[in-house]
Amino acid sequence: MSGTASVKTFFLSRKDVVCILILAVVIMVVFPLAFDNFRLNLVGKYITYAFVAVGLVMCWGDAGILSLGQGIFFGIGGYAMAMFLKLEASSPENTKIQSTPGIPDFMDWNQLTALPWFWQPFHSFTFTVFAVVAVPALLALVIGLAMFKRRVGGTYFAIITQAFAAILTILIIGQQGYTGGVNGMTDLRTLMGWDIRTDHAKYVLYFISCLLLIGCVVFAYWVRASKLGRILVAMRDKEDRVRFSGYDVADFKVFVFCLAAAFAAIGGAMFTLQVGFMSPSFVGIIPSIEFVILCAVGGRTSVLGAVYGALLVNFAKTTLSESFPQLWLLGLGALFIAVVVLFPDGLAGLYRTWIDPRIDRLLGRAKPEITGSIPPAELTETTR
Amino acid sequence: MNAAPTASNTDFLLSVEGLTVSFDGFKAVDDLSLYVDRNEIRVIIGPNGAGKTTVLDLICGRTKATAGSIKFEQTELTTMKEHQIVRAGVGRKFQNPSIYEDLTVFENLEISYPKGRSVFGALMFQRDATVRARVMEIAETVFLQDHLNLRAEYLSHGQKQWLEIGMLLIQDPALLMLDEPVAGMSVAERKKTAELLQRIIQNRSVLVIEHDMGFVEDIAHKVTVLHQGKVIAEGSMAHVKQDPRVIEVYLGH
Numbered sequence: 024m025s026g027t028a029s030v031k032t033f034f035l036s037r038k039d040v041v042c043i044l045i046l047a048v049v050i051m052v053v054f055p056l057a058f059d060n061f062r063l064n065l066v067g068k069y070i071t072y073a074f075v076a077v078g079l080v081m082c083w084g085d086a087g088i089l090s091l092g093q094g095i096f097f098g099i100g101g102y103a104m105a106m107f108l109k110l111e112a113s114s115p116e117n118t119k120i121q122s123t124p125g126i127p128d129f130m131d132w133n134q135l136t137a138l139p140w141f142w143q144p145f146h147s148f149t150f151t152v153f154a155v156v157a158v159p160a161l162l163a164l165v166i167g168l169a170m171f172k173r174r175v176g177g178t179y180f181a182i183i184t185q186a187f188a189a190i191l192t193i194l195i196i197g198q199q200g201y202t203g204g205v206n207g208m209t210d211l212r213t214l215m216g217w218d219i220r221t222d223h224a225k226y227v228l229y230f231i232s233c234l235l236l237i238g239c240v241v242f243a244y245w246v247r248a249s250k251l252g253r254i255l256v257a258m259r260d261k262e263d264r265v266r267f268s269g270y271d272v273a274d275f276k277v278f279v280f281c282l283a284a285a286f287a288a289i290g291g292a293m294f295t296l297q298v299g300f301m302s303p304s305f306v307g308i309i310p311s312i313e314f315v316i317l318c319a320v321g322g323r324t325s326v327l328g329a330v331y332g333a334l335l336v337n338f339a340k341t342t343l344s345e346s347f348p349q350l351w352l353l354g355l356g357a358l359f360i361a362v363v364v365l366f367p368d369g370l371a372g373l374y375r376t377w378i379d380p381r382i383d384r385l386l387g388r389a390k391p392e393i394t395g396s397i398p399p400a401e402l403t404e405t406t407r
Numbered sequence: 408m409n410a411a412p413t414a415s416n417t418d419f420l421l422s423v424e425g426l427t428v429s430f431d432g433f434k435a436v437d438d439l440s441l442y443v444d445r446n447e448i449r450v451i452i453g454p455n456g457a458g459k460t461t462v463l464d465l466i467c468g469r470t471k472a473t474a475g476s477i478k479f480e481q482t483e484l485t486t487m488k489e490h491q492i493v494r495a496g497v498g499r500k501f502q503n504p505s506i507y508e509d510l511t512v513f514e515n516l517e518i519s520y521p522k523g524r525s526v527f528g529a530l531m532f533q534r535d536a537t538v539r540a541r542v543m544e545i546a547e548t549v550f551l552q553d554h555l556n557l558r559a560e561y562l563s564h565g566q567k568q569w570l571e572i573g574m575l576l577i578q579d580p581a582l583l584m585l586d587e588p589v590a591g592m593s594v595a596e597r598k599k600t601a602e603l604l605q606r607i608i609q610n611r612s613v614l615v616i617e618h619d620m621g622f623v624e625d626i627a628h629k630v631t632v633l634h635q636g637k638v639i640a641e642g643s644m645a646h647v648k649q650d651p652r653v654i655e656v657y658l659g660h
Contacts, residue, residue: 251529253514257507264505267467268519268574269493270529278526 034248035241042327043240050233050334060222067229067297069337070236071097074290076318076329077236077243078283083315084323085247086279087259088176092184093287093314095191096159098306100288102195102202103158105301106142107151108211108219109203128210133200142201148215155292156285163284167277174273176262185308192307207302211295219296232293236330239286243326246282255279287314316359322371332370420445420612421466421582426475428465435461437636438475443582448613450623453633454657459616460502462633463584466614467499468492479582494524498580502587504567508560512551512570515559516542519574541577549573549603565596569603576607583607584614589622601625620658632657 035043054066075093083089115124121131126138144150166187170180195202203209211219218224246252254275258265266272295301304310321332336358344351366372421443428436436458443449451459464470466477468489477484484492493499507515520541523532546552549569554562559570568588575583588604589597597619604613604626617623623630623644630647632640634657640650647653 246530249530250517250523250532250534251526253510253518254529256509257515257518260507260509261505263469263501264507264571264574265518266489267469267493267499267501269490269521269524269578271488271490271525274526275529 034245039244043237043244046240046327046330047233047237050236051230055226055229060225063229064225064297065337065341066334067225067232068294069334070229070232071290071294071297072314072317072337073236073330073333074239074293075283075287075314076321076333077239077326078286079314079318080323080326080329081243081246081255082279082283083318084325084329085252085259086255086276088276088280089178089181089315090184090280090283091181091308091311091315092186092188093283094188094306094308094311095184096163096284096287097291097294097310097314098191098195098301098303099159099162100155100291101295101301101305102208102291103145103151103154103288104292104295105208105211106145107148108214108295109208110138110142110145111214112210112212127203127208129203129206129208130200135200139201155288159284159288159291160281163281164277167280168273171273171276171280176276185311188306188308188311192303195303195306203302205303207300207304209300209302211299214296220299225297228293228297232297235289235293239289240326240330243286247326251275251278313355316355316362319362320358320369322369322374324368325371325374328369328371328374335370419443420447420480421614422476422478423462423466424476424478426462426465426472426477428461428470428473434636436465439633439636439638441631441638443612443614445612446608446610448608448615448626448628449631450615450617450627450629451631451633452617452620452623452657456635457633458636459633460586461636463499463586463614463616466492466584467497469499490524493578493580494521496581498575498578498583500571500575500583500585500588502590504564504571506559506562506567506570506574509558511556511558512546512562513542513555515570516545516573516577519577521578545573545577548576548607550599565592565600568592568596568600572603572607580611582612582614586616587618588615589617589619597622 050066050070055063058066075097078096079090079093109127113125113127118124118126118128118131121128123131123136126135130138144154166184170176170183175183196205198204213219219228247255254265254270258272258275262272265275291301291305294305317333317336318329319332320336321330322328336355339358340351340355343354362369368375419442421441423439423441426436426439426441427434439458439462441449441462451462453459461470465472466479466484468484468487468491472485475485479492479495479497482495484495484497487495507518510518517534517538520538522538523529542555543552546555549572551562551566551570551573554566559567562570568591572585572588585604589600592600601622604615608626615623615626627644629642630640630644631638632647632650632653634652639656640647640653648658
């Protein structure tokens with residue numbers, strides 16, 4: 024009888040559709056109308072962080088795998104895009120004053136005389152788009168297999184991802200001739216002949232980011248609505264029970280880690296396009312932890328919460344650091360502590376407790392039969 | 408890895424031979440042999456620390472054997488991974504109710520449904536009429552048909568135990584291993600569980616660890632008494648009860 028009520032024919036409920044549409048309207052109609060080009064470009068940057076936060080919701084919030092190294096994937100995605108753009112900006116005409124024309128300027132400064140082999144494929148845009156997603160996902164696959172098949176998890180996993188983030192930063196800074204070093208890849212100009220530095224281009228790229236984000240959000244909803252989504256939650260709760268129900272737990276962890284990596288990488292690529300450069304400061308430990316904070320503030324079990332969290336925290340960051348630059352880090356720390364101590368489910372938790380029931384009442388809807396809404400007192404009669 | 412499996416092929420559903428596991432030199436299970444027939448209910452009893460739970464851990468792959476062999480339907484289990492052992496037909500219930508508190512009763516059972524166990528399979532899994540009917544059927548068996556949409560954390564202790572039994576049943580294992588299924592239950596729940604077990608043991612073998620002697624007498628076909636990792640007596644309950652060593656180490660107090 025009541026069992027059929029939980030059956031969904033489509034993976035998005037009407038409420039989900041409304042909430043996603045509201046997000047789409049906010050970022051694609053309200054923001055463009057409310058902000059000037061400079062501010063909108065900033066928002067576009069925040070949007071790219073939201074990709075990482077959505078991935079973290081699935082990886083950390085659902086599956087309980089805390090990765091303190093999402094900057095790795097954001098960075099690799101961003102660097103892959105930057106490599107393509109840098110090659111295009113380093114045409115022989117543009118670089119004829121160099122001792123070796125036709126290679127990126129930082130290579131020339133570092134006495135490289137030919138383009139390294141791993142740079143060659145980035146002449147192709149198709150390859151670049153593929154690499155943006157595939158390289159980070161592949162790295163996540165390798166890290167994931169190495170860790171999860173050996174049942175490394177929890178804090179150890181978090182520390183190891185953090186170590187990888189540090190290693191990658193050191194590698195990028197150290198290999199200046201191949202990566203642009205600590206300055207990163209700057210002076211990116213055109214995407215297949217289209218000047219990405221103009222206001223118009225930034226405007227267009229903003230909307231592309233928004234659409235991609237909505238796409239990732241919908242994909243995340245689809246995965247979470249599948250049985251795999253419930254297995255992730257089950258794993259967070261009772262890993263052994265899942266294992267002894269016939270599932271190879273490591274496979275599922277690897278999958279969600281790769282998915283989070285792919286989301287982060289798409290964000291990274293869009294970041295490079297909108298901001299016009301990529302540097303190691305978006306790869307290492309600090310950005311990786313900031314991503315986790317975005318996700319925690321928004322609500323680590325809510326995809327949309329994480330998106331709003333990413334936007335709000337970064338609005339606050341920009342506003343505060345414009346007025347009180349030295350206070351921001353303290354503010355961020357305080358925010359994180361407040362979230363952990365006072366509202367562990369973040370903004371989404373506050374919404375669920377305070378606002379959602381009121382909306383339901385306002386619309387005259389009785390609380391639908393939602394999982395867990397029945398207080399325990401009402402079901403005791405059947406146990407005796 | 409392990410010593411080469413040596414158990415002979417027998418008609419038994421489960422044959423454990425020479426099973427030994429030592430933790431830092433302490434032998435929790437010591438050269439243990441055990442044969443379980445098809446459709447047999449075997450109860451393992453013994454004092455605390457006798458190695459009962461360890462035996463179940465070894466069979467389901469949670470602990471790796473130091474030596475010896477476990478054959479299930481002629482398949483060697485000691486070299487298999489946990490999920491492979493489950494897929495081969497061995498179900499395990501843990502001592503404390505081990506269920507997914509954040510999911511509903513329906514979802515708990517659905518996850519245990521033996522389809523879509525790969526990553527891709529789970530993504531594409533459809534909650535079709537067959538699945539729903541099977542979940543309903545099992546929910547009724549374990550007295551939870553009215554709580555399908557309830558988050559499992561709100562169930563009573565006894566209901567959680569039943570849910571976990573249901574999660575095993577839906578996999579239809581050939582061998583069901585239960586670790587103290589009535590521990591912490593009220594008298595009424597205990598009675599209901601005994602009924603439940605009598606019903607679900609049809610067409611399968613069951614290996615039960617239990618301390619409740621009344622309950623053991625109700626259900627056991629055969630009883631194995633463990634003490635310090637070794638079998639000290641085996642046979643019908645009436646036979647085991649007479650054994651002076653059993654009385655000394657276990658039943659006496």
